[in-house]
Amino acid sequence: MxxxxxxxxxxxxxxxxxxxxxxxxxxxxxxxxxxxxxxxxxxxxxxxxxxxxxxxxxxxxxxxxxxxxxxxxxxxxxxxxxxxxxxxxRDVGLTGTVRCATVDTLAEYFLAPHIAAFHDAYPGIVVELAVSERVVNLTQRDADVAIRPTDHPPEALVGRRLGHVASAVYGSPSYLDAAGDVADLENHRWLAFDESLAGTSMGRWMRTHHPAANVVMRSNILTVLLAGARAGVGIAVLPCFVAELDEDLRRLTPVIPDLRTSLWILTHRDTRRSARVRAFMDFMASRIRAESAILACEPEPGTLP
Structure with a gap:
């Protein structure tokens, strides 16, 4: 050495x-x-x-x-x-790896078909998904690209807004049947983010609108809360694009305006010149924008388009 x-x-x-x-x-x-x-x-x-x-x-x-x-x-x-x-x-080749940071619900319930289509178009590029609720540091090259809901993308990054992600409150039919006629959401059992994610829009919304909620389970992973809601542990705020298609969940509220969050695809100013990063961002932006109505829950179920 x-x-x-x-x-x-x-x-x-x-x-x-x-x-x-x-x-x-x-x-x-x-x-x-x-x-x-x-x-x-x-x-x-x-x-x-x-x-x-x-x-x-x-x-x-x-x-x-x-x-x-x-x-x-x-x-x-x-x-x-x-x-x-x-x-x-400075990379000009369409080979290599693109590391994409995103949240668990997008990774598990939305992005896979788009990544499959991207691989068909660019077979020489490998996509790595880094899943976390926390915002990764693209400046430190924790990832090349981020696809995530945020209303305040970091100033050091560049990218495009792809649409909005809508959320509402959901619970399982078995839990709601057992709970009976409980009109006040405050009286339900709740599932929520833990303290490490208290600064997220969901964490702030819970503190503002349901400060006395009976929270019976917390997690730093949204899909864990989803699994808990499906199993009847309690009710939870969940993305509509996931919960609306789940037969084990029933919606309790309209789309929550305070939790309507912009969806961005972002990269660092230096990394955007990479051919493979540019190819990935262009391709995914086009695909995701084509399905923006699904993410935004538009029109809402039960309403006319």
């Missing part, structure tokens, strides 16, 4: 310990075990002749030297990531 490689490994180690709050967090970030992190930290500190972290009962606190080293590491990391994005953006 060259001296340059060794120096970057040292910088990345210190930055990971700082970001992870200690050895365990760093081991997860670097995908190495706890013992290896400790051994490498001891080697770096011995070679430099300084302590980079103070070991405390609550974790690892960086010393002045540790903070300075982590600051340099963050700048190097940003430079390397920017270079990678620019190089990827």
């Amino acid at each position: 060259s001296a340059q490689e060794s120096s970057w490994d040292d910088l990345r180690l210190v930055l990971s310990i700082l970001r992870g709050g200690g050895l365990s967090g760093a081991s997860r970030l670097m995908n190495i075990n706890h013992t290896t992190v400790l051994r490498r930290l001891n080697i770096v500190e011995e070679r430099l002749g300084v302590h980079l972290f103070e070991r405390t009962p609550t974790g690892y606190t960086p010393t002045a030297a540790g903070e300075e080293m982590a600051d340099v590491a963050a700048r190097v990391e940003e430079s390397v990531t920017t270079l990678e994005r620019r190089i990827a953006g």
Whole structure:
């Protein structure tokens, strides 16, 4: 290993310990075990002749030297990531991989036929789906493209609005039959996002409109709430494009205006020059816009078009 490689490994180690709050967090970030992190930290500190972290009962606190080293590491990391994005953006071939970040409901219930059609058109491009309710960091190349509901896409990204995603409250026929004539939604059992997603539109809507709701189950994955609603655990806010086609669910409310969210396809300004990214975005945008009425629940069931 060259001296340059060794120096970057040292910088990345210190930055990971700082970001992870200690050895365990760093081991997860670097995908190495706890013992290896400790051994490498001891080697770096011995070679430099300084302590980079103070070991405390609550974790690892960086010393002045540790903070300075982590600051340099963050700048190097940003430079390397920017270079990678620019190089990827110059790609002119229609082969390779496009990593697309999206939410679980779109991945499981909507995107698969469109990805199949994309593969038929571009057989040399492999699509990787990264599924998470959280917004991934395209600036750090966690993904090349994001397809997700948001009303506030990050300013650093570019893309197109593809339509809107509508949501309403649903429950299973078995649960609703057992609950009887309960007109006030507040008196039902509810399924909701956990605290990690309290800042989402659904989390805010629950706090505003049903602050005293009897929440009996929480999750950070929407399809888990969907499964709970289907099984009769309680009622939940769900995307109409999923729930309307499910015979095990019954709608309790009209489409909720506050939860009508724009759907975007996004990429980073540098990555958009990649031929395969551009091909994927153009193809998926065309396909998804053609089915925008399904996502927006237009016209609503039971109404005239």
